[in-house]
Amino acid sequence: VAVTTNPYLAGNYAPVADEATAFDLPVTGTVPVELEGRWLRNGPNPFGAVDPATHHWFIGDGMVHGVRLRGGRAEWYRNRWVRSDRIAAALGEAPRGGPDPGERDFGPNTHVAGFAGRTWALVEGGATPVELTYDLDTVGRNDFDGTLPGPFSAHPKYDPGTGELHAMTYAWPDLVDHLRYVVVGPDGRVRRTVEVPVTDMVMVHDMSLTARYAVVYDLPVTVELDMVVAGSRFPFRWNPDHPARVGLLPRHGQAGDITWCPVSPCYVFHPLNAYDTGDGRVVVDVCRYDTMFDTDRLGPFGDGTATLDRWIIDPATATVTEERIDDRAHEFPRHDPRVAGRPHRYGYTAGVDPATAAVFTATYNIDLATGQVTAHDHGPGRGGAEPVFVPRSGSTDEGDGWLLVAVYDANTDTSELVILDATDLAAAPVARVRLPRRVPHGFHGSWVPDTSVAPPA
Ligand SMILES: [Fe+2]
Numbered sequence: 001v002a003v004t005t006n007p008y009l010a011g012n013y014a015p016v017a018d019e020a021t022a023f024d025l026p027v028t029g030t031v032p033v034e035l036e037g038r039w040l041r042n043g044p045n046p047f048g049a050v051d052p053a054t055h056h057w058f059i060g061d062g063m064v065h066g067v068r069l070r071g072g073r074a075e076w077y078r079n080r081w082v083r084s085d086r087i088a089a090a091l092g093e094a095p096r097g098g099p100d101p102g103e104r105d106f107g108p109n110t111h112v113a114g115f116a117g118r119t120w121a122l123v124e125g126g127a128t129p130v131e132l133t134y135d136l137d138t139v140g141r142n143d144f145d146g147t148l149p150g151p152f153s154a155h156p157k158y159d160p161g162t163g164e165l166h167a168m169t170y171a172w173p174d175l176v177d178h179l180r181y182v183v184v185g186p187d188g189r190v191r192r193t194v195e196v197p198v199t200d201m202v203m204v205h206d207m208s209l210t211a212r213y214a215v216v217y218d219l220p221v222t223v224e225l226d227m228v229v230a231g232s233r234f235p236f237r238w239n240p241d242h243p244a245r246v247g248l249l250p251r252h253g254q255a256g257d258i259t260w261c262p263v264s265p266c267y268v269f270h271p272l273n274a275y276d277t278g279d280g281r282v283v284v285d286v287c288r289y290d291t292m293f294d295t296d297r298l299g300p301f302g303d304g305t306a307t308l309d310r311w312i313i314d315p316a317t318a319t320v321t322e323e324r325i326d327d328r329a330h331e332f333p334r335h336d337p338r339v340a341g342r343p344h345r346y347g348y349t350a351g352v353d354p355a356t357a358a359v360f361t362a363t364y365n366i367d368l369a370t371g372q373v374t375a376h377d378h379g380p381g382r383g384g385a386e387p388v389f390v391p392r393s394g395s396t397d398e399g400d401g402w403l404l405v406a407v408y409d410a411n412t413d414t415s416e417l418v419i420l421d422a423t424d425l426a427a428a429p430v431a432r433v434r435l436p437r438r439v440p441h442g443f444h445g446s447w448v449p450d451t452s453v454a455p456p457a
Contacts, residue, residue: 005052006052006053006055006298007298007299007301007302007354008055008056008057008298008299009046009050009052009055011357011359011410011441012357012358012359012408012410012413012415012438012440012441013057013359013440013441014440015044015045015046015047015060015063015440016045016063016079016437016438016440018437019078019079019080019081020077020078020079020436020437021076021077021078022076022077022436023075023076024073024074024075024076025067025074025076025077025433025434025435025436026433026434027073027074027431027432027433027434028429028431028432028434029419029428029429029430029431029432030072030430030431031069031072031073031074031419031430031431031433032072032392032402032419032430032431033071033072034392034393035069035070035390035402035419035447036069036070036071036449036450036451037068037069037070037447037448037449037450037451037452037453038066038067038068038069038134038447038448038450038453039066039067039069039388039404039417039445039446039447039448040064040065040066040112040113040119040136040445040446040447040448041064041065041066041112041385041386041406041439041442041444041445042062042063042064042065042082042108042109042110042111042112042121042122042442042443042444042445043060043062043063043065043109043110043439043440043441043442043443044057044058044059044060044061044062044063044109044440044442044443045060045061045062045063045081045109045440045442046060046061047061047081047086047087047090048090054232054233054298055298056232056233056234056297056298056299057298057299057300058109058110058234058299059109059233059234060109061081061082061084061087061106061107061109062081062082062106062107062108062109062110062121062123062130063079063080063081063082063107063109063440063442064079064080064082064112064121064132064136065077065078065079065406065435065437065439065445066078066079066136067417067433067435068455070450074417074433077435077436077437078135078136079136079437079439080132080136080137080138081107082107082108082109082121082130082132082138083095083096083107083130083138084101084105084106084107085101085105086105087107088138096138096139096140096141097140097141098128098130098140098141098142098143099128099141099143101127101128101141104126104127104128106123106127107121107127107130107138108121108122108123108127108129108130108154109121109123109442109443110122110123110124110154110155110443110444111123111154111155111443111444111445111446112132112444112445112446113156113446113448114446114448114449114452114453115156115158115165115184115188116184116186116187116188117188117452117453117454118131118142118188118453119131119132119133119134119136119448119453120132120142122152122153122154122155122156123152123154124151124152124153124154124155124169124170124203124204124205125151125170125171125172125203126150126151126171126172126174127151128141128142128143128148128152129141129142129143129144129148129152130142133456134453134454134455134456135456144184144188144189144190145188145189147184147189147190148182148184148190149180149190149193150169150171150174150175150180151169151170151171151174151175151180152167152169152182153167153168153169153182153206153207154205154443154444155167155205155206155207155270155444156182156184157207157208157209157340157341158337158340159209159340159341160337160338160340160341161211161341162186163185163186164183164184164185164186164191165183165184166181166182166183166184166207166209166214167181167182167183167184167207168180168181168182168196168204168206168207168214168216168217169181169182169204170201170202170203170204172201172223172235173201175201176201177197177198177199177201178195178196178197178198178255179195179196179198179202179204179216180193180194180195180196181193181194181195181196181207181214181216181249194249194253194254194255195255196216196247196249196255196258197255198218199242200222200223200239200242201222201223202218202219202220202221202222202242203221203222203223203236204216204217204218204219205217205268205269205270206268206269206270206271207271208271208273208274208284209251209274209340209341210274210275210276210282210341211251211275211276211341211342212248212250212251212276212282213248213249213250213251213274213276213282214248214249214251215246215247215248215249215271215274215282215284215313216246216247216248216249216258217246217268217271218243218244218245218246218247218260219242219244219245219263219266219267219268220238220239220240220241220242220243220244220265220267221236221237221238221239221267221292221293222236222237222239222242223235223236224236224237224239234297236293237293237294237297238267238291238292238293238294238303240265243262244262244263244264244265244266245260245261245262245263246260246261246263246284246311246313246320247259247260247261248261248282248313248315259315259318260318261313261314261315261318261319261320262318262319262320263311263320263322264322265290265291266288266289266290266291267288267289267291267292267293268286268287268288268289268306269287269289269292269300269306269331270286270287270331270332270333271284271285271286271287271333272284272285272286272287272308272333272334272335272344272347272349273285273333273335273339273340273341273344273347274341275339275341275342275343275344277312280314280315280316281312281313281314281315282312282313282315283310283311283312283313283343284310284311284313285308285309285310285311285325285333285344285347285368286308286309286310286311287306287307287308287309287330287331287332287333287349288306288307288308288309289303289304289305289306290303290304291303291304301352301354301359302354305329305331305352305353305354306329306330306331306352307324307325307326307327307328307329307330308324308325308326308328308330308333308347308349308366309322309323309324309325310322310323310325310368311323325366325368325371326366326371326373328351328364328373329351329352329353330349330350330351330352330364330366331349331350331352331360331386332349332350332385332386332387332443332444333347333348333349334347334348334349334386334387334388334389335347335348335389336389336391336398336399336401337389337391338391338396338398339398344368344398345367345368345369345398345399346365346366346367346368346398346399346422347364347365347366347368348363348364348365348366348387348389348403348422349363349364349366349387350363350364350383350384350385350386350387350405351363351364351375351383351384353383356381356383356410357381357410358378358381358382358383358408358409358410359383359408359441360383360384360385360408360441361378361383361384362375362376362377362378362383362384363375363376363378363384363387363403363405363420363425364376364425365399365422365425374425374426375425375426376420376425376426376429378407378418379409380411381409381410381411382407382408382409382410382411383407383408383410384405384406384407384418385405385406385407385408385439385441385442386405386406386443386444386445387403387404387405387420388403388404388405388445388446388447389401389402389403389422390402390403390404390447399422399423400422400423401422401423402419402420402421402422402430403419403420403421403422403425404417404418404419404447405417405418405419405420406418406439406445407432408438408439408441413438414434414435414438415435415437415438415439416432416433416434416435417432417433417435418431418432418433419431419432419433
């Protein structure tokens with residue numbers, strides 16, 4: 001079927017055309033004085049022309065947007081393409097260097113985070129992580145200083161207890177018959193890998209981490225050879241013949257120690273959080289799609305949207321109990337980082353409605369103890385992307401903090417960084433920072449305090 005328009009290039013999916021730097025951004029409301037650091041967001045922003053008939057949302061070149069907050073001010077905004085060698089050359093710049101990218105000369109487009117004192121742009125599927133400067137310029141590809149044996153992930157899980165980063169990685173065609181679980185130490189060097197056999201070359205976007213287990217999502221989206229032969233840059237498709245299952249890998253175990261548990265056919269990009277129960281089970285909350293890349297091969301929203309579900313995994317019986325938490329469409333789930341891997345009460349998500357110009361809709365706070373969902377409606381034609389939770393300094397209660405959200409306004413074709421009080425989502429924003437460039441619909445980001453990654457001296 002010929003595609004004449006590609007929804008993932010329209011509206012706020014469209015890339016921005018240039019890089020901008022701006023200082024002292026206009027703010028409505030009050031930026032909390034204690035927020036000293038950078039809000040960072042990564043997403044696809046194709047550099048140069050792409051073919052709308054084949055362009056997949058997930059393969060656009062990465063562009064990181066950032067706002068530096070300090071002293072109650074929004075000191076600066078920057079947006080920067082993550083420099084692949086191709087983009088550096090097109091901009092008349094020298095290549096930044098790092099390990100030879102081979103066929104994967106690609107600027108990671110999925111996540112950006114601080115770790116081991118440095119800023120990283122990340123993507124799954126094989127492209128090497130890229131280190132960025134504080135000001136978001138590309139330092140270069142960095143395989144954790146020569147210790148990463150292959151692919152990495154956009155969704156490593158930070159373990160506050162050990163300071164480690166845990167990732168479930170895959171790459172086609174490098175790893176045709178297994179995934180690789182990678183643990184990076186707080187020194188920024190890989191300290192452990194485990195090869196996890198799987199069939200059909202599955203796309204594994206994320207993982208979960210509890211005190212006892214790494215959770216493996218082996219779900220039926222797989223490489224399809226006819227798409228490879230046809231030259232697709234994103235040859236993944238719904239595969240009803242691939243059994244859906246989740247695996248519990250003991251954190252210090254090997255692949256043979258995994259307990260695999262079947263689940264109903266589905267796809268999950270993003271779990272919310274996961275934890276062990278007192279009786280040996282594991283609870284994961286997930287944004288669950290009935291299918292993925294079945295009828296829509298250009299992006300995630302054409303087959304349908306995701307519901308928020310709870311899976312209770314029992315390794316004693318190798319079964320999963322599935323419960324629906326909320327019927328509304330949820331994506332980009334986040335939680336208070338203080339409860340990572342431990343029981344959580346609150347989740348924060350972006351509402352999704354692909355039929356609206358803003359695509360993303362309200363920002364939700366889901367109280368998983370009571371089932372109550374509180375929404376922040378960003379207003380007509382406005383929608384909020386992934387909400388990033390920042391704990392309030394000095395607080396200890398889960399959920400006491402702020403949500404940092406990129407909000408797109410289709411009425412004006414502009415974006416804001418909106419700061420919400422996570423304990424009172426129905427209230428007006430604490431602050432709205434007007435940005436000089438749109439933040440196109442994209443993926444993930446972080447609050448990186450200056451205490452985590454220091455600004456230049
Ligand atoms: Fe993701």
